[in-house]
Amino acid sequence: MTPMMKQYLEIKEHYQDAILFFRLGDFYEMFYEDAQTAAKELEITLTGRGQGEDRIPMCGVPHHSADNYMTQLIDKGYKVAICEQVEDPKMVKGVVKREVTKLLTPGTLMNSKLLSERENNFLVAIAVADDTFGVARCDLSTGESDVTLINGTLDDLLDEIATSRSKEVVAPFEVEELLNASFAHNRSMLISYRQYEEPLDEYQHLLTNIDHPVLQKAYYRLLHYLVETQKQSLHHLQQATFLSTDDYLKLDIHAKRNLELVETLREKKKQGSLLSVIDQTVTSMGGRLMRQWMDRPLVRPRAIRERQEIVEQFYHAFFEREALRDLLKEVYDIERLAARIAYGSVNARELVQLKRSLKKLPDIKAQLDSLAINKNWLQSIETYETLVHLLTNSIVEDPPISLTDGGILIDGYNEELDRYRDASKNGKQWIAQLEQQEREFTGIRSLKVGYNKVFGYYIEVSRANTHLLPEGRYERKQTLTNAERYITPELKEKEALILEAEESLTELEYQLFIDIRTIVQEYVPSLQKLATEISEMDVLASFAMVAEKQQYVKPNVTETRQIDIIQGRHPVVETVIQRGTYVENDIDLTDERDMLLITGPNMGGKSTYMRQLALSAILTQIGSFVPAKKATMPIFDRIFTRIGAADDLASGQSTFMVEMMETKDALTKATANSLIILDEIGRGTSTYDGMALAQAIIEYIHESIGAKTLFSTHYHELTDLAKSIPTLRNVHVSAAEEDGTVVFLHQIIEGAADRSYGVYVAELAGLPDSVTKRANELLLTFEAKPTNATQQHTVTHEEVAATYEEAEQLSLFQMKEEKKDGKTKKEQSVLKALQELDLLHVTPFDIIKKVNEWQMQLRKK
Template identity: 40%
Template structure:
């Protein structure tokens, strides 16, 4: 459309659109939000609504579509969910009072990372906006993230750019702000966030960032926020604040205190470990059933659910908070009646964090206030329930955790706010705040009168008529109404008495006289204007209530934290009780002892009756457990269940075992399964080696490492050599070795027991029966006797001719191996192919074999039938000492 042919309306439209070129502009026209041109085409397609045309008979056809303004939220939610931003352009003056074109302006920009409405949010999931910057010249960067819907924000500064991107992947923001020209590295393309480019000079300017942070946090300097020496983190925080100013177009005083994440306080779980252990998503990327979170989440409230997710992402590393939370969980675990009543009460508590955020931002609906009121009603009963339990003479109840007593001592039932909402708002208010019907009678005298007039106007007129009849002895007095005079009194001309002086004659008819009185006129004006006055007064009163409630933001947040903690503890207790879990002993040492442990997710899917538990010990003599056995036997399950129990124990949870003793872990590393990243040119083996490299570089003495099938992605000898070297490196690191569970099909590695200090062989037991194998699912000492690959193939349904032929080929290969011919590796003789053993492989075939160990000679010559039990035990002890096993 040429400039000369623009109507005033489209001139206004384009002026506004130029300021928000990357947003879909919802342009208010009457009762609709209209979209035009490309915006209309996009919205119509994404929302599946009709695309129409403005000026259909003109050469300048303008695509357009629209949605009702009163029902726009679901449409906006759909678009933001798909990653679009929406600029909401409203009429900012009353059309009745406008001279010419109604003034319009963008009042808010909806973006995926800044939404606060429930339509756009998952109740138990944080909705993060994040910003990241890397300063190559200083080799330092910062990542900040914020849940705008709750006001909580944090961040980290790092000397490693990869660490920043790993954390970005871990927190999974919905929107990520990057400096202009910066892109997400290819290896982190899994970050599923809307990328918002921002000019470095404006958004990431250090000076502006400092000023914005000090203003928002109301502090004199950054030292109180632990940001004084974190330049890049400060820049990332400043970028988020600058973005909020541009999109929210209002103050955002609901933000809590900024707290940089102290990594030294928490167990670190990288995104690979989270994925491999299926903490929040299954390996197929789906959430829900099949994840640890789904099994553990028995929380009731949104705040409790979000706290559980945060704890699983960041388990504690220090013993003190772990033990405190364990005791709180135990208190609820031991009190079934208390826990049951608590769950009933928590079910009536809504999302205090997000509700109070909307109140502070002025976006709360009447329904939100009713939800707040209902939540506040529940606070006193919860406190009373806990107090009763604390005063109980029952021995278990007296053992209330100090952390729970602290919460109770600081409890704020917010009775004053509850009373305000109770006295003010009706139980079922209308959805909008401009149509009246919000307030109860008795809350405001002026409003009561207007309510009386609007809802009982006819009755008030009848009362006035009755009053005039009685006071002035006018039994024949009538009342009428017409559009000319409004309400009037009427007397028949047959009346011969005295008319009161304040009766003013307005009209004379053949048979009657019509009068008005000052009181009737005043009442008429009140009735006519009462509806408008009531709506206006109720709107103003509602704003006053909102302001009064908003002043209590800090109290709401404190109680939201308290409710979240109580819900977190009772939820873990409920899960433990339902699933028959036990409280582990978490200690500062290195030992990990699991008796009859189970995988929580597998057990939940299969049922406890079908699950076979396993026991294991990791200590100074058994730092590396080398686990062999066929596919499908359960090696990966055992590995993962130990890692999961370590994570669960360090959030204060019970664990699925008969008994557990777990030494503190600073990190859990997981390298399991086969995956590739072909889009970045990374094969399965490359991904495997990258993850292994990360583990070897970052693992410490306090880490737990689980490795599954290292080296299987390449040739047999290459893979075996790599697996061998990785085991050796893990045994050497951290001055004594790193706690490791290493599952492998390379049976040659089982010969390392006795060679590498602290390595022990275990296998998942199987039994052969009439040509088939039975998986016993039991972890037992010693190596597996073979791989059973062909038997597993048979179970998988591989055609019988293939299975038969595979057995023939295997027999032929084994025969050649035993004869010393061919190139097939000998399964039971690692000495022939690996260095460091008795034979290095460089000897010629005609060289004499090495002399047997003296224990082997004694065993060969031993008369077993002639030994008494005590003699056998003595001999075994002598052999053990001679082999150097302390």
Template identity: 40%
Template sequence: MAQGTARQGKTVRSRAGRGRSGASDLVPSRRQYLDLKAQHPHAILLYRMGDFYEAFDDDARVVARDARITLTSRSFGRNGRVPMAGIPYHALNHYLARLLAHGHTIAIAEQVSEPGRGLVERAITRVLSPGTVGEAALLPEGENRYLASICPFGDRIGLAWADVSTGEFAVTELSGPRARDQLAEELARLNPAECLVPDDGRADDVEVAHRTRMEHWRFEPERARAELTRHLGVRSLVPFGCEDLPAATAAAGAILAYLERTNPALLPLLTGLRTESIDGWVGLDAATRRNLELTRSLRTGGTRGSLLGMLDETRTAMGARTLRRLVGQPLRDLSELQRRQAVVAGLVARPTLRAAITSSLGGVGDLERLVGRVTQGLGTARDFVTLGGALRAISPILASLRVSGDPALAAFADEIDPCTDVLTLVEAAVEDDPEDGARIRAGFSPELDAAREGAMSTRRWLAGLERRERERTGIKSLKVGYNKVFGYYIEVTRPNLARVPGDYVRKQTVATGERYVTAALKEAEARILAADEEIAALERAALARLTRDVTAATGRLLTAANRLALLDALLSLAVVADRGGWTRPVLEDSATLEIIGGRHPVVEASLEGEAFIANDCRLGGEAPRVLVVTGPNMGGKSTYLRQVALIVLLAQIGSFVPAERARIGLVDRIFTRVGAQDDLAGGSSTFMVEMLETATILRQATERSLVILDEVGRGTGTQDGLAIAQAVLEDLHDRVRARTLFATHYLELTALAERLADVANVHLAALETDERVIFLYAVRPGPADRAYGIQVARLAGLPPWVADRAASVLRGLTEMRSAPPPAPAERELSAPRVAEDGAPYQLTLDGFTPAPSEAERLARALDSLDLTALTPREALDWLFEQQARLRGGNPRH
């Protein structure tokens, strides 16, 4: 809370001790209220009333709904009663956090005092919007809170994001036919708390929560560029990598303009700008993030049960945020991944070193946000003491890394600036006094030392007063006390009242006696009050000086904090790898995938004592690119599919993997279509969502992608579903050529492996005994023989008479089919796809468009014909056939 801190040249004063009942003189007139409201018309105005913050009228209704507070009413100036929602002063942060989570902007009005003028009119002292909250108390610990900005500009889209609590400020520019999809992926990753968009409608079709419209001219590239260069103190943006990226520049400039307007104290935190290339990351769309439960479990809705939940052994909140970033942003850059792997490997091999670093990291704490607080001018003496402790903890970490003898660890240490100069500064300025707690150290400010000495001598005088007055009056029970109403007093009990000297002035009668003051006591009290005020002012000045000096190093401090946060995250990966017996995967630039003895990291951790059955997976290279996975319900198909995706993802964040060994050709994107998920609110049925996700995969996947499809086609009728599943599988095999795992209950699809060169079957093994099924969870070559649906239904507790009836229905159905299950519909691999109306189609980057003309097709076919391999007869046949196709099927016409 800003109480007592200098802000915008004014000092905020609370009327401590005044309850709601005493606040009636503070009630604004409607006019005063509306004047303040007009300054930030889109914000909820919270009005300080003694020990409460109150919202009125429509604001009150919104607060009551979203902060979950009971609505009452209040007399409002002379305008009768209005709805009112009151937030207790001590619980303000709690309720502000709720309001911000709903995307509201909040303006807080308090009484302010100005030097020499005492308390003056109320003013807005803070404006908080979801993306501009820099105050650690209002932020989720292990998560970043991003203010994003989107600027479509011609065929490009600029995206910028800033976390004003950690100083992260980055941009990227997206272009080409996939720009919109990439934007959606990035927004899914960032999950911005607030998103700035131009008010001219350019970004209206972008789906993002909590959008804030800004004047479109603020997104004008030249203006934004000027804003950026001024802020960063540079002439060109070349060093930041975005000189030639007008859309990115525009988006970043808009962020600066917005902060300037809403919360300029945050601007100094943004000391640099990083230009990111989206091509460096593995593409993960929102569905895949959700399906793989990367940061949120589908079952619990929280981190527990997610990949992040099982990986997170970080010691600091900044480490936890970094780990979340790594999990959400796997890389494609082989050399960077190998650097990370080397650090993890060094840490896996050295448990003692890990323990030492972990304990030192505890001392570093959340350095990122601490630097954030200090840079915003919110740093108290306690914060600086903590900062000193954090900086002191860095050097031992670097020393441990260097003496480890591991070159990767030593190199990592060399990249971290211990900021010893800042530590020296802070140590000279603050101390943790055993009695007074955190305070400015003696010697930092001579004026402060003198004021403290003055106050101390008066306090010493007061401390001796009781003894002196007892001696003077002979009243042994005389006491010197203090209360808030009268200040210092001398109390004499009833039996001794006759001995009270003449210079005592009676102030108050209490049950046991009388309370007095003397002229000397009043004077001492005045001296103490004045000295306390002076001390407070001098301390503020000293803190301001220290803040200025430390803030000059904000950029270096934040860089060091970022590296330490990364170390914490990599350490966490090492701890988990060591505990789980994970191994270092071989990474390579190929389209191969080979996992031997792979396990699902989260399911394995949840099995508690039961053994997880490890399985292999070979895709691409010498092995088939597509695996059709069959097996009984509950047999472990989904687990197997997800485990392969998670192992690849772990490898591409630089982690070890839960496998005996793995060789992973880096993937450019991971796609999943798993389980039933409907979006009724968005107007899409389960089947519609399934098809939307499948269409996205077919449109976007490449030869380097990993595709995980679980029961595609399940959401519709059996025949339609089977047909769709087969067509999707064929397209993935023939055209997309991505490494694909395809789990299905349609046993008919297993016949595809006989016709398609790069498709193979595997199944999850199960045993059947007495109508019961035992799951072996082992992946074996070849197709499953049946679905075991009825046995699983029995296991689930379906009433026996229903299960028996189902078994007899099944027998009947099987007998009806004299022939084996129908083979999948035949088709010619070379035949062009034909839509229902007969028009041929092909897939381009823009979706399905008409195929090339017959002449083009003929030219290509001729081009690819190897004439030396044909007999004259075959060549003649070929010519007849082509002519027939041109003439519509009549060769000798």
């Protein structure tokens, strides 16, 4: 155990949950378990220190490329403690003093390739008091921070953590067991347990408006952790904002996943999500704000209408809006630049980016003036003339990344700097001329003047020509195999001047840059406010651009419970199919019509129909227009979804269990102002179990909740519930069958479906002909003898089935067709559609299409 290894173990003792990068010369070394982990994760060679049983596992990476290795470890969910030499080895006898200068964690990244330009990187801290959770968030890279109070269950807390999409949570030890169990299968989530929650006087001003004890504890836990990991002042942090859960539409993790708001269900990619359609922002700041709005739709009518009004103004001013968007494209990420300025890590190139962004502000203000936007952006946006003048007259247009190699500041910015530059430049010119002079003086044409960091400037002469040098003029400096190197008194004098000038030049230039950065730091709060305003105008202009391009309409936000969507569309599906081929559908729900029971064929569009209502609700409540010809929308407090088949095998949950758990959330948390989307509930169990559950759920929603509900099913027996539940209506997805061929019309019409066309879908999927043929034979048998299907079941199943015998069920797939005035429902529907058709506002092609649909509808058996 050498003194150096003792030093390593003493430091490691304080960073047990991190991989310690221990600086040894030009390498960072890792030992023991850290070395074994790093070697495996980074795929580098594991070596050792010592011999035999005492051999210590060891691996290392070069310090100049260590950032890449650290980034890989953080991406895999590890912490990295960077231990540097804090003394000059040349000035110390014995072991060099070392300290951990920074702790890198997934939630505290400031400047890394892992930071997504269009996503926040929130660190979340929580505190617990009785049945209340305090949640504090901070994005260190932008300085944003907020707190939220959760009066609910652990599931509500987990939903809030999921909303933040954080990769790291700081929590007290009393919830360690709960969180470990909840995130046991989430490898991307790092949980750091810290008990401290005492106030920090230096940051008291950040909690001016927050007086709830549990929120304060959560925020102080967050601050303590940031101070522990960053080991420097955090002056760029903005005042914490209180986010009340009552001010936002509640979307649990299931709803966000099932509706594919920011990523697709299968591939976990942005493309194909709602965000990919409506996020046409042109700045990174706008992209991050768009995600935040998507995560937290509004519930206050006034706030929603304020956004809608600005979107409408942008919508009707195409040229001015696009001119503004073109200007915003030239604006860099001011929010993260401001944070790096305050943090003291900004470089010269980034200050040039800031200057270029600020130079666009006068033109942006001019465009806002021409738009006459009903927002205080125009009055509040400064033009930063003094700051722009400073940056323009100090930093070169294309500076190097390094701050210590010189070449950052322009000529004329500082007189002393100019003198050093002149001395360095003229000295090098003298050196260049010296070579020619010495060649002429000695007659040695191969003579050359060179330089290296060890010996400085020298005159090099080959060994064969040394006899031509006059005695007394040249002083030997270095002997090589085939040459001798010399120096003269004049060269020695010039060398001292040049090296002194260059050393002073880089030191002075670096200090002058630090002085500039200090001046710019005074503008940080103002720049953060500017970033917020630019983000808002970017998002709202994006809403308007999408609305104009995709033909969205401004929804009428009503404080009643009415939903009236005319020719509604799914915002994502319509963009991935041929333009003009999407079949539009109406949705009509009132106090007397709370629930739609949707039947119809597989692949007919039931799930799409249900999703498009939920997505239209979310678009409305973030202030966007919606894909429809006309829309009246209420304000929902929560949206619950159960769509698609999914299991969670890692935690031992089957598809049916996941289905029931998601349904449980809806039944226990929904209110009359909620929206419930349930897709084929009960399909994961036996037929009669499924039907019994489905009916019981429908009845419970009607009797105990009263929420707006879309319920799709293949249990056609359930359609008889419309006779006993006055607010339930049957609708179905139409399909036409002719000469054995089925056409899915994707049109939602009133009434119940007569069959599911499951066997036909199996044919489309390519099942063997013998299988689908046999299935058709069995289907005919089942339809002819419906009672046989129940004979093998238990008494319980027979009791459940009896409830459907009362409804005069004729078969599993056929419904009675009632007549009115001598016409069937199909005939009545077609006649009504014909009467309502406005011939003056449709194209000939649309008329042909409509007539074809009516024919197929009437021909159906």
